[in-house]
Amino acid sequence: xxxxxxxxxxxxxxxxxxxxxxxxxxxxxxxxxxxxxxxxxxxxxxxxxxxxxxxxxxxxxxxxxxxxxxxxxxxxxxxxxxxxxxxxxxxxxxxxxxxxxxxxxxxxxxxx
Amino acid sequence: xxxxxxxxxxxxxxxxxxxxxxxxxxxxxxxxxxxxxxxxxxxxxxxxxxxxxxxxxxxxxxxxxxxxxxxxxxxxxxxxxxxxxxxxxxxxxxxxxxxxxxxxxxxx
Numbered sequence: 001x002x003x004x005x006x007x008x009x010x011x012x013x014x015x016x017x018x019x020x021x022x023x024x025x026x027x028x029x030x031x032x033x034x035x036x037x038x039x040x041x042x043x044x045x046x047x048x049x050x051x052x053x054x055x056x057x058x059x060x061x062x063x064x065x066x067x068x069x070x071x072x073x074x075x076x077x078x079x080x081x082x083x084x085x086x087x088x089x090x091x092x093x094x095x096x097x098x099x100x101x102x103x104x105x106x107x108x109x110x111x112x
Numbered sequence: 113x114x115x116x117x118x119x120x121x122x123x124x125x126x127x128x129x130x131x132x133x134x135x136x137x138x139x140x141x142x143x144x145x146x147x148x149x150x151x152x153x154x155x156x157x158x159x160x161x162x163x164x165x166x167x168x169x170x171x172x173x174x175x176x177x178x179x180x181x182x183x184x185x186x187x188x189x190x191x192x193x194x195x196x197x198x199x200x201x202x203x204x205x206x207x208x209x210x211x212x213x214x215x216x217x218x219x220x
Contacts, residue, residue: 031206
């Protein structure tokens with residue numbers, strides 16, 4: 001079975017540009033999570049969707065960040081405008097009920 | 113909210129040695145997971161273990177929920193075990209709090 005698929009794997013862009021990260025969860029999973037990993041703050045939950053509905057976005061750092069889940073098989077995390085401090089590894093994870101979360105391979109984002 | 117602490121922060125082992133990694137949490141938990149982040153950055157599920165003991169090959173984990181800790185045992189370590197081991201716990205259903213990890217290096 002395919003795992004969680006994220007794209008792109010790496011993104012390098014200049015400050016001020018719009019960045020869109022994509023995620024395809026495992027088929028049949030009803031929960032989707034976006035995390036950010038930095039050296040300073042470790043792994044942080046940004047937003048949680050259940051059945052395509054955003055349930056908890058309290059971890060989204062500011063209005064420059066937005067996330068959508070238009071259907072059960074696709075989600076995006078958008079940063080507009082991007083800033084150098086947004087540089088991090090962004091992970092998407094999916095799960096089903098109380099079952100363990102499964103992580104994608106992450107997107108390594110560098111904002112110059 | 114719940115706090116998760118891991119120890120030791122760093123560990124260096126000779127290949128073949130055994131080790132125990134610890135995860136303490138500040139409140140009762142509903143769910144707890146152990147992950148391995150390999151040198152390529154991938155986060156791999158090891159155990160989903162809110163309580164009790166589980167084993168998977170050379171790895172095993174024990175969670176004593178009443179005493180608010182979990183242990184990950186690695187036996188006969190191999191160089192491929194290198195990476196960072198994270199414990200993540202939630203007192204609810206989905207909002208996992210991750211510890212700061214134990215960075216393990218296994219020497220050949």
